[in-house]
Amino acid sequence: MNIQEQLISKTQQAIIDFNGQEIPLASISLQETRKEFEGEVTIVTFPFIKFSQKSPEETGQIIGEYLLKNCDFVKSYNVLKGFLNIALKDQHWIDVLVSINNHSNFGQLASKNEKVMVEYSSPNTNKPLHLGHVRNNLLGFSLAELLKAAGYDVIKVNLINDRGIHICKSMLAWLKYGNGETPESSGLKGDHLVGKYYVAFDQHYKVEIQELMAQGLSEDEAKKQAPLILAAQAMLLKWEEKDPETIALWEKMNAWVYAGFEKTYQAMGVSFDQYYYESNTYLLGKDIIEQGLAKKVFYQKEDQSVWIDLTAEGLDHKLVLRGDGTSVYITQDLGTAALKHSDFGMKRSIYVVGNEQDYHFKVLLLILQKLGFDWAKGLFHLSYGMVDLPSGKMKSREGTVVDADDLIAEMIESAKLQTEALGKINDFPAEEKNKLYETIGLGALKYFLLKVDPKKRLLFDPSESIDLQGNTGPFIQYSYARIQSILRKVNRPIPSHCEIDTINSNELAIILELNKFEGQIAIAAESYSPAIIANYVYELAKAFNKFYHDDPISQLDDKKLQDFRLMLCANTAKVIRQSFAILGIAVPERM
RNA sequence: GGUUCGGUAGCUCAGCUGGAUAGAGCAACGGUUUUCUAAACCGUAGGUCAUAGGUUCGAAUCCUAUCCGGACUACCA
Numbered sequence: 001m002n003i004q005e006q007l008i009s010k011t012q013q014a015i016i017d018f019n020g021q022e023i024p025l026a027s028i029s030l031q032e033t034r035k036e037f038e039g040e041v042t043i044v045t046f047p048f049i050k051f052s053q054k055s056p057e058e059t060g061q062i063i064g065e066y067l068l069k070n071c072d073f074v075k076s077y078n079v080l081k082g083f084l085n086i087a088l089k090d091q092h093w094i095d096v097l098v099s100i101n102n103h104s105n106f107g108q109l110a111s112k113n114e115k116v117m118v119e120y121s122s123p124n125t126n127k128p129l130h131l132g133h134v135r136n137n138l139l140g141f142s143l144a145e146l147l148k149a150a151g152y153d154v155i156k157v158n159l160i161n162d163r164g165i166h167i168c169k170s171m172l173a174w175l176k177y178g179n180g181e182t183p184e185s186s187g188l189k190g191d192h193l194v195g196k197y198y199v200a201f202d203q204h205y206k207v208e209i210q211e212l213m214a215q216g217l218s219e220d221e222a223k224k225q226a227p228l229i230l231a232a233q234a235m236l237l238k239w240e241e242k243d244p245e246t247i248a249l250w251e252k253m254n255a256w257v258y259a260g261f262e263k264t265y266q267a268m269g270v271s272f273d274q275y276y277y278e279s280n281t282y283l284l285g286k287d288i289i290e291q292g293l294a295k296k297v298f299y300q301k302e303d304q305s306v307w308i309d310l311t312a313e314g315l316d317h318k319l320v321l322r323g324d325g326t327s328v329y330i331t332q333d334l335g336t337a338a339l340k341h342s343d344f345g346m347k348r349s350i351y352v353v354g355n356e357q358d359y360h361f362k363v364l365l366l367i368l369q370k371l372g373f374d375w376a377k378g379l380f381h382l383s384y385g386m387v388d389l390p391s392g393k394m395k396s397r398e399g400t401v402v403d404a405d406d407l408i409a410e411m412i413e414s415a416k417l418q419t420e421a422l423g424k425i426n427d428f429p430a431e432e433k434n435k436l437y438e439t440i441g442l443g444a445l446k447y448f449l450l451k452v453d454p455k456k457r458l459l460f461d462p463s464e465s466i467d468l469q470g471n472t473g474p475f476i477q478y479s480y481a482r483i484q485s486i487l488r489k490v491n492r493p494i495p496s497h498c499e500i501d502t503i504n505s506n507e508l509a510i511i512l513e514l515n516k517f518e519g520q521i522a523i524a525a526e527s528y529s530p531a532i533i534a535n536y537v538y539e540l541a542k543a544f545n546k547f548y549h550d551d552p553i554s555q556l557d558d559k560k561l562q563d564f565r566l567m568l569c570a571n572t573a574k575v576i577r578q579s580f581a582i583l584g585i586a587v588p589e590r591m
Numbered sequence: 592g593g594u595u596c597g598g599u600a601g602c603u604c605a606g607c608u609g610g611a612u613a614g615a616g617c618a619a620c621g622g623u624u625u626u627c628u629a630a631a632c633c634g635u636a637g638g639u640c641a642u643a644g645g646u647u648c649g650a651a652u653c654c655u656a657u658c659c660g661g662a663c664u665a666c667c668a
Binding site: 044046047080083165166303314315319323326329343354355356358359360383385389392418422424437440443448451453456457459465467468469472475477485489535545546553554556591 | 593594595596597601602603604605606608610611613615616617622626627628629630631632633648649660661663664665667668
């Protein structure tokens with residue numbers, strides 16, 4: 001029985017001893033004592049008064065007195081209104097630290113022998129990645145690391161949207177206006193080059209629409225009849241017919257994009273175990289439509305189009321296959337979901353996709369459940385909020401997007417300026433300096449994006465650079481570097497046991513944080529929220545910095561105390577490093 | 592209109608399986624360095640937790656309504 005279970009059980013026993021009344025165990029809950037009061041564990045006594053027949057204060061006294069007498073790990077207690085605060089003996093907390101220290105895999109929860117798939121990134125190959133994609137990628141990668149830490153076997157998947165009318169738009173514009181421009185000839189990164197022609201298409205298209213409207217067509221008609229859009233549609237048909245020239249162009253331009261994406265992925269530090277391409281999966285799903293028709297989950301209209309009636313679920317009628325037999329988005333997604341499951345047989349599958357697609361995923365999951373696939377209940381849409389600018393939503397066509405590559409470069413530059421201004425690493429070789437700027441710049445960016453609850457929309461103001469002070473990635477990296485500095489200076493192995501018997505409040509605060517780590521991993525994994533880890537590790541770093549400020553370590557003469565504090569430092573560093581690994585953020589040895 | 596997510600300090604966010612006087616960071620103001628890295632530490636100031644009801648011993652947290660904002664509501668993806 002652990003400490004908490006003992007406290008709960010003894011609390012119940014205290015009242016039984018007092019008057020024979022039995023408090024239900026479920027109504028006894030322990031919580032952390034707030035910082036301004038003495039103690040580490042608090043029991044709320046309000047729910048007990050109908051059993052004790054005493055005031056909340058008296059009830060607290062009765063229980064506190066009982067615990068003090070009957071639990072050898074309880075040091076003292078105090079009662080404030082309906083709150084019984086319990087302080088545990090220092091030795092208990094020292095033991096907790098030693099046990100964390102000697103735990104070879106602290107922060108890695110026991111294997112659950114369960115496969116979980118995380119699909120994220122899922123880019124279109126017609127334009128470069130922007131800040132919204134950055135959030136998606138960091139969130140997806142971090143979620144995968146988080147689930148691994150929580151004991152799951154994780155498969156990271158990227159479903160690349162490499163076909164469709166939007167891809168044809170870039171291809172067409174490049175043919176018409178590109179003059180054979182290549183990444184080599186222009187020096188442009190491949191994804192940016194292709195994106196340039198996607199924008200070019202839209203500009204020329206708009207001109208054509210204006211011209212047609214001037215000729216008296218309505219806007220809708222003009223949009224449908226503009227020569228450029230007709231040409232793009234024709235190109236899509238040629239692609240579907242596997243016209244060699246079209247395919248060759250498509251392959252060439254996609255290869256440019258992939259080379260560009262690869263660089264951005266590398267810069268962000270994200271990776272995948274498996275790629276799926278829509279060009280391979282877009283025809284999937286039609287057999288599922290057949291099954292659905294046979295099971296009468298779907299129905300067919302006179303024009304042969306296939307629909308599902310979701311009005312009973314509060315949704316609408318939804319098209320699942322066009323009248324001409326071609327797929328829509330959801331057709332493919334039905335097929336891809338089945339394919340992924342047959343490839344990996346995972347129990348759970350998480351889609352990291354923005355909340356603009358809430359409706360789509362609600363429908364997708366509902367259809368799969370209605371079709372009776374037993375794996376469908378394991379699907380989950382991790383719906384994250386959009387990244388907004390002060391001016392509102394980012395729009396690629398209006399040029400208001402924050403480009404991923406630019407942003408990363410700016411963050412590294414800003415880390416460089418800040419680091420140079422502080423002048424602490426002038427003795428570093430140039431290569432190490434650059435590495436550090438990258439570590440800090442990306443650390444700031446990643447932490448900034450990950451510390452916010454994924455569900456919430458996130459505001460980014462490009463005119464204000466991301467902070468490097470306060471509740472930021474670099475603050476936590478700095479705490480880590482400080483510890484490494486101490487460990488280097490003392491240069492003694494971390495002991496495996498402790499010979500002190502009292503600890504101060506700063507030390508206690510750190511141990512309390514360290515003790516929470518694995519619980520936080522479990523909670524964060526269950527709620528799919530790396531933000532919980534980000535906020536947790538910030539609290540740890542704060543506690544450490546206060547300790548560092550107040551209490552000497554390397555200049556101590558008392559070796560026993562020094563050993564203990566070294567152990568505290570080393571384990572703080574360990575937990576910071578692991579927390580940041582979950583967030584996909586590197587830690588520096590010096591900064 | 593319907594569905595849905597959100598609204599906490601000037602700004603960015605924690606806290607939300609109901610518990611104490613609602614917490615951080617930034618920005619503002621003041622202090623700390625002959626002592627392990629001041630990217631730090633300490634302090635001051637800043638709040639009708641959108642609004643109104645309800646449930647409860649107790650509500651930022653749960654329920655209802657209203658207001659405000661976002662997203663979705665395509666034979667686009």
